[in-house]
Amino acid sequence: xxxxxxxxxxxxxxxxxxxxxxxxxxxxxxxxxxxxxxxxxxxxxxxxxxxxxxxxxxxxxxxxxxxxxxxxxxxxxxxxxxxxxxxxxxxxxxxxxxxxxxxxxxxxxxxxxxxxxxxxxxxxxxxxxxxxxxxxxxxxxxxxxxxxxxxxxxxxxxxxxxxxx
Numbered sequence: 331x332x333x334x335x336x337x338x339x340x341x342x343x344x345x346x347x348x349x350x351x352x353x354x355x356x357x358x359x360x361x362x363x364x365x366x367x368x369x370x371x372x373x374x375x376x377x378x379x380x381x382x383x384x385x386x387x388x389x390x391x392x393x394x395x396x397x398x399x400x401x402x403x404x405x406x407x408x409x410x411x412x413x414x415x416x417x418x419x420x421x422x423x424x425x426x427x428x429x430x431x432x433x434x435x436x437x438x439x440x441x442x443x444x445x446x447x448x449x450x451x452x453x454x455x456x457x458x459x460x461x462x463x464x465x466x467x468x469x470x471x472x473x474x475x476x477x478x479x480x481x482x483x484x485x486x487x488x489x490x491x492x493x494x495x
Contacts, residue, residue: 336419340367363426364395366411370436373448375418377441384446386464389416392436393428411435413450415465430467434459437489447472449491456484458491 331337339350349363349372365372372391393414396407413436414428437453446463456477461469477484 338363342368363389363416363420364393364414365389365391366394367391369394369411369453370413370450371439373439373441378443382443384443384463386446387418388464389418390414390441390448390463390465391439393431396427397431398427413439413465430465430469432461432465432467432469437485438491440491440493442493449493451489451491452485453489454485455481456489 341348341350349365349367370392372389374389375385375387378385391414392411394411395409397410397412398407400406410431410433412428412431413434414431416426417429420426434450435453436450437456438451439448441448441463443463448461448463448465450459450461451457452459456479458475458477459471460473461471
């Protein structure tokens with residue numbers, strides 16, 4: 331639950347893990363947020379310590395779904411699989427679409443709240459990328475470090491990113 335009495339439900343099977351959101355008064359089916367939790371971690375506002383200089387209210391993670399609402403009479407846009415950012419708390423009037431996104435599948439993701447940055451490992455080639463928080467759409471990494479082991483040793487291996495003082 332969050333402060334607006336919204337219920338978040340995590341569901342997982344052998345193919346995919348999803349996060350579902352159900353708003354009070356819980357009178358309708360839960361709607362999927364679109365975060366693929368099996369593929370990358372997600373960072374939310376609860377991970378920002380009270381002393382952090384920058385505390386954007388956001389949820390950041392791997393998004394699988396349409397990027398925008400379709401025009402009336404038009405078919406829905408095809409789903410994407412990108413790193414995406416949502417404003418928190420979710421606003422059902424705006425829709426469950428990311429307010430910013432990057433065309434990258436992250437193998438791992440972590441935030442560094444004191445530097446107002448987040449770090450990803452590219453799932454394709456293992457490159458470590460550093461981005462600013464909050465994220466802007468199509469933002470370029472401020473720093474990229476390639477994996478010296480090459481793509482065959484640096485991708486699809488269940489990577490983890492951690493920060494140490």
